[in-house]
Structures are given as structure tokens and as C-alpha cells.
Amino acid sequence: MTAPIDVSLGQLAATLALVAIAIVVSVWQKVDLERDIGVAVIRSFIQLSAIGLVINAIFEEDRLVFVIALISVMVLFGALTARNRARRVPGAFVPLLIALATAGGATLVLVVVLDVFEPEPRFLVPVGGMVVGNAMTSAAVALNRLGDDMRSAAPRIEATLALGATASQAALPVVRSSLRSGMISLVDSTKTTGIIFFPGTMVGMLLAGADPVDAVRLQLVLLWTLLGSVAIAALISTSLAYRNFFTPAHQLRDLPA
Amino acid sequence: MAPVFELRDVTLSRDGKVILDDVSADIPEGAACIAGPSGSGKSSLLRLLDRLRDPDRGEVRYRGRDVRTYEPLELRHRVALVPQLPALIEGTVSDNVRFAARLAGRTPDIGAILTHAGLDPSFADRDASRLSVGEQQRVMLARALAQEPEVLLLDEPTSALDEQARDSVEATLARLRQELGLSYVLVTHDPDQAERMSDWCLRLALGGTVVDR
Numbered sequence: 001m002t003a004p005i006d007v008s009l010g011q012l013a014a015t016l017a018l019v020a021i022a023i024v025v026s027v028w029q030k031v032d033l034e035r036d037i038g039v040a041v042i043r044s045f046i047q048l049s050a051i052g053l054v055i056n057a058i059f060e061e062d063r064l065v066f067v068i069a070l071i072s073v074m075v076l077f078g079a080l081t082a083r084n085r086a087r088r089v090p091g092a093f094v095p096l097l098i099a100l101a102t103a104g105g106a107t108l109v110l111v112v113v114l115d116v117f118e119p120e121p122r123f124l125v126p127v128g129g130m131v132v133g134n135a136m137t138s139a140a141v142a143l144n145r146l147g148d149d150m151r152s153a154a155p156r157i158e159a160t161l162a163l164g165a166t167a168s169q170a171a172l173p174v175v176r177s178s179l180r181s182g183m184i185s186l187v188d189s190t191k192t193t194g195i196i197f198f199p200g201t202m203v204g205m206l207l208a209g210a211d212p213v214d215a216v217r218l219q220l221v222l223l224w225t226l227l228g229s230v231a232i233a234a235l236i237s238t239s240l241a242y243r244n245f246f247t248p249a250h251q252l253r254d255l256p257a
Numbered sequence: 258m259a260p261v262f263e264l265r266d267v268t269l270s271r272d273g274k275v276i277l278d279d280v281s282a283d284i285p286e287g288a289a290c291i292a293g294p295s296g297s298g299k300s301s302l303l304r305l306l307d308r309l310r311d312p313d314r315g316e317v318r319y320r321g322r323d324v325r326t327y328e329p330l331e332l333r334h335r336v337a338l339v340p341q342l343p344a345l346i347e348g349t350v351s352d353n354v355r356f357a358a359r360l361a362g363r364t365p366d367i368g369a370i371l372t373h374a375g376l377d378p379s380f381a382d383r384d385a386s387r388l389s390v391g392e393q394q395r396v397m398l399a400r401a402l403a404q405e406p407e408v409l410l411l412d413e414p415t416s417a418l419d420e421q422a423r424d425s426v427e428a429t430l431a432r433l434r435q436e437l438g439l440s441y442v443l444v445t446h447d448p449d450q451a452e453r454m455s456d457w458c459l460r461l462a463l464g465g466t467v468v469d470r
Contacts (some may be wrong), residue, residue, distance in 0.1 A: 156345075159345075160344075161333070162307065162337070163307060163360050
């Protein structure tokens with residue numbers, strides 16, 4: 001890598017001009033988002049500055065235990081956030097927690113074992129953050145779909161149970177389509193990457209002055225890593241969460257609308 | 258003759274609303290029905306018989322044994338419920354019949370089963386989702402028959418059908434009763450159908466209480 005990029009507070013403040021455009025559009029077109037834009041800007045500043053300080057401290061300490069602690073906190077908040085999007089799935093928190101922890105843990109262990117990254121905080125923290133974030137989105141989308149489809153497919157599921165099928169046989173088509181919706185968005189964006197949009201890592205590296213070939217290779221490493229972790233998260237969350245719709249006697253539970 | 262099903266002080270509620278209120282009855286072999294207006298808990302009662310649901314209080318027995326002492330999947334192979342609306346799996350008619358037969362560990366004679374259900378054997382290779390509601394309802398019946406059950410539970414099997422299709426399904430059920438000696442419990446809101454199709458009838462009123470049996 002060549003010279004690292006410096007961003008002054010002045011440059012940061014200058015970009016607020018573009019935020020001002022967003023606010024003007026919102027007020028002018030009565031979209032009623034100006035308050036949310038303000039909150040978003042302030043929160044992004046505070047949250048990213050705070051995490052920047054935390055990451056800085058972890059890099060200076062250079063100990064893996066702090067990396068694990070930070071990623072555990074991300075997994076916990078990721079599971080809480082995803083649960084809010086999966087309200088129609090009873091008891092979604094534990095499946096989400098297990099899904100995110102496994103996706104994060106398995107992915108980081110694999111990239112280290114395969115010698116893609118060295119086991120150092122400066123690699124593991126950003127990769128772990130990306131993995132957990134994407135795993136959260138995919139698990140949340142998958143469980144959101146599961147909650148809707150278990151309701152709309154309830155007559156078919158009960159008809160299958162009535163034939164003496166197990167809960168897992170009866171739920172299989174719904175679990176499969178939920179898993180698919182959890183994975184599809186990353187698969188699609190991976191397909192169009194470089195044509196329709198430049199992914200963040202590549203943009204960051206190019207801005208920081210890296211060689212484009214290196215930027216592309218690192219971006220591919222991350223995209224392909226994310227495909228695996230997103231699949232793990234969607235698979236574990238759906239295959240644990242569907243069980244909460246059934247009793248041990250293979251009966252469909254009554255669901256609140 | 259010993260009853261097929263015995264209900265003892267069965268109470269069921271959902272979201273704080275009483276669906277079945279202290280129902281007791283002995284359902285005999287043969288052609289039985291559960292009749293009553295919508296909201297009288299008929300379909301819920303039917304679901305207690307093959308343990309798709311459990312009562313809050315009371316006991317349901319099948320051939321003298323509490324249904325909770327059966328393995329639920331085995332009970333549902335022996336006591337086959339056909340729901341009110343067709344809900345088939347994706348694929349052909351024969352895929353559906355095979356799926357049901359495989360669950361019960363049977364090797365199906367597709368042509369014979371379709372004939373029993375009142376469908377021409379040529380339906381076997383047709384896409385199940387492209388059939389009429391009446392034809393789909395017969396595929397639902399064929400799936401149940403493929404499991405070679407001891408008793409059929411039929412939830413308003415003709416409510417979605419026109420008069421002609423209804424008569425034809427009723428004739429099919431009468432023939433099954435005669436030719437295979439199959440007992441059934443039929444749920445209906447139609448008092449005339451209850452009269453035509455059963456030798457024994459449990460009548461329920463709104464709020465899930467027994468009117469007479």
C-alpha cells in the first residue's frame with residue numbers, strides 16, 4: 001500500500017453540504033425525512049467515532065481476546081436488531097444468536113486456517129464486522145420471510161402434518177424459500193459487482209492509494225468470504241427457528257396474527 | 258360395538274375464547290357426522306381426533322386408548338384427516354399420492370387409489386395445481402386413501418363445490434364405505450348432508466356445546 005489517506009475535520013465538515021442537499025430535498029418535497037436525516041448524521045458521527053476509538057485501542061493492545069470480545073458484542077447487538085425484523089417468528093433471538101456467532105466464528109477461523117488473513121486484530125476486526133453485519137442482514141431477511149410464509153402456508157403445512165409427516169417434512173418448502181431469500185440478495189449483488197456498483201472495500205483501498213489489482217483481489221476475498229458466512233447464518237437461523245412454530249407432537253402452534 | 262372415538266369432558270379455547278365447552282361423546286364405527294353452524298367448533302373437534310391439536314382439558318380416546326399414548330405420526334396414518342380446502346404439494350397428482358403413501362410406508366397402486374377417490378387413472382400425470390377445486394379435493398381424498406387408513410376424518414369436504422360436484426363426492430364416500438368398509442367422521446354445516454351421509458350425528462351449537470347426539 002502507498003501513502004495512507006488523511007481526512008481533516010475540515011474535509012469532513014465540507015461533506016455536510018451534501019447532507020444539506022438531502023435535507024432541502026426532504027423539506028421541499030415534503031418527504032418528512034429531515035429529522036431522520038439529522039439523527040442519522042449525528043448517530044453515524046458518534047457511533048463511528050466511538051467504534052474508531054475502540055478499534056484503535058484494540059489495535060494498540062494487539063491481543064486476540066479483545067477482538068473476540070468486540071465481535072461477541074457485535075453478534076449480541078446483531079441478534080437483537082435482527083429479532084426486531086423477525087417479530088413474527090416466536091423465540092427468534094436464540095436461533096439468531098447461534099446463527100450469527102457460528103457464521104462469525106466459523107468464517108474467521110476458516111480465513112485464518114486457509115491463510116487468507118493473519119490472525120491479527122487489524123485484519124480480524126474489520127473482516128469480523130463485515131461478516132457479522134452481512135450475516136445479520138441475511139438471517140433477518142430469512143426469518144422475516146419465514147414468519148410470513150409459515151402463516152400463509154399454514155393450511156398446506158397442516159394438511160401435510162395430517163398425513164403423518166414430521167414438522168420438518170411439513171415445513172421444508174417454507175424453510176427452503178426462507179433460506180433462499182436470506183441468501184439471494186448477496187448472490188445478486190456479487191453478480192453485478194463492478195458493473196453497477198463498486199463495493200466499499202475496493203473504493204476505500206483505491207481512495208487510500210492502493211494498487212487497483214490489490215484492491216480488486218481483496219474485494220473478491222471479502223465477497224467470497226461473505227457468501228459463505230451469509231449461507232451459514234441463513235441456514236442455521238431458519239433451521240433452528242422453524243421448530244418454534246411446532247409442538248413436540250408435530251402440531252402447528254396457534255400463532256398471533 | 259365399541260366406539261371408535263370417545264370424548265370425555267373435552268374443553269378447548271383459543272385466545273381466551275371457548276371453542277369446545279365440556280364435550281363428551283362416543284363416536285361409533287360407520288358413517289358418523291359432526292354438524293353445527295360455523296363457529297361451533299366442529300373443525301377443531303375433528304383436529305383433536307388425530308391430535309393435530311390437544312384439548313385444554315378432558316380426554317380423547319381412539320379405540321379405547323388416550324390419543325396422547327399413540328405416536329402422533331402413526332396415529333395420523335391410521336386416522337387420516339382431509340382438510341376443508343385442498344392443500345396439495347407441488348408436482349403431479351401421482352407425486353401427491355406417492356408422497357402420502359411413502360409417509361405411511363405403503364406402496365401405492367395409483368390407478369386403483371384414484372378410482373376409489375372418484376378420479377380417472379389418467380389424472381396421475383397431471384399437474385395438481387392446474388386441476389379444478391373439486392378435482393383437487395379428490396386428490397386430497399386419494400392421498401388419504403393411499404395411507405390405507407382405518408378411519409377418514411372429512412372436514413366439510415364439499416363446502417367449496419357446486420351441487421353436482423357435491424353429489425358426486427357424496428356418492429364416492431358412500432361407495433368407499435360400502436366397498437372398503439371404511440369408517441368416516443364427516444364435519445358439515447349442512448343439516449341435510451348430515452342426514453344423508455350419516456347413521457350417527459353429533460350436533461354442536463355456537464360456543465361449542467352439544468345439542469344432541
